[in-house]
Amino acid sequence: MFRRLFEPQNPVAFDFEGETVTAGEDDTVAAALLAHGIRHTRTSAVSGSPRAAHCLIGACFECLVEIDGRPNRQACLTLVRPGMRVRRQAGPAAMKNGGGA
């Protein structure tokens, strides 16, 4: 659906769900995933339906992903880094230190 206007000068590779994605060094994670043709980047915490980036300006929270083990990152506000590990945000994240008192 999305097509790059020009190929990146300095490509950066990162991992999305086990797949290697190549991006421009100034790409946001959301832009890189969209350019790579990935149409499902999170699952709604409320309805369970598949979602992907929408507003691309940090307002709508549709683009949430897990980055290097940290949940609920906004892919549209995060620049790509070589070797980063990105996963779909599957529903609501559990609180990290969610144990007892």
Next chain:
Amino acid sequence: MSDADVIVIGGGLVGASIAWGLAGEGARTLLLDEGDGALRASRGNFGLVWVQGKGLGCPEYARWSLRSADLWGDFAAELHEATGIDVGHERPGGVMLNLSGAEERENIKTLAQIRLEAGNQPYDYEMLDRRQMAELLPGIGPDVVSASYSPYDGHANPLYLLRALHAGFAAKGGRYRPGEKVEAIEAGTGATTVRTGTASYAAPRVVISAGLGTTALAAMVGVDAPIVPLHGQILVTERTAPRLALPTNLVRQTREGVMMLGYTVDDFGFDTRTRADRSRNVALGALRAFPCLRDLRVVRSWAALRIMTADGFPIYEQSEDHPGIFIATCHSGVTLAAVHARDVSRWVLGHDMPATFRRFSTRRFDVQETV
């Protein structure tokens, strides 16, 4: 010539609840609302349907809040049936957290006094120690010394509620006019005329339920209804897996998963800006209650203005000089939505006035009546 049986001025939670009730009673109802720029407490609400701790020194208010909480389940079901909108009402009981010995003593004293004032009416609650609390709300912080639990309390989504009331009102044939700020109210024989910037409407009955705008509108019909804004600020976190089984006075988790953190109380006049120092206080209080919140990110914050009388209790009054003109306003638009829809709409149509309403007239603010 009348344009409606009843004109309701104010499309926030109070006005919309009454209008929905009126339309359900078969009254031809016209709801006049301001525009998007209106001060709108209904859009800033924390979303508690709350009974405990309310009505100290005013058993009528405690009873009125409890009656509404009791009616809320049916009220939400009726809205759902009429509109398809689930307003997210749940009533698992509610918890008020005591973060110090002083807070604990105050809480115990207040609840005991309200129960005493309730006389032979039921007023259930229980005090919980740390062990009982930890069972109810795992993850409670070491600073929480105790809590009170009330089975009467619950919560709902105030934004869905406002939307459902408007949708339900329209579905029952009500007419809604936004962008019509009322500029004059002229009482006449048999009908009252309400003038906005662009039009005028007449009806035998008029309800003034305009939040912070009520004082100026009530003055147009000779009623002194003193109301002041009281600033409150809320933080909202990212969504997280279900964690809090029931709402507390400081933190509640919505059905959608976000944590709502409250609250502040300040007199900043009509200034609705959020303040960084207040956000900090809210976050610190919430973290003392639930340290496990520390890894959650705050994604939204807002401030809104409560609609406060001098004693914090609502105003319900029919003008003595101009029967047919009613005033209804309060700061608990969510909790009281169910009684506004049922009891207040019937009162406006000339059915029984709830027995407690004598207590809620503006006469209580008269200097002569103050001891």
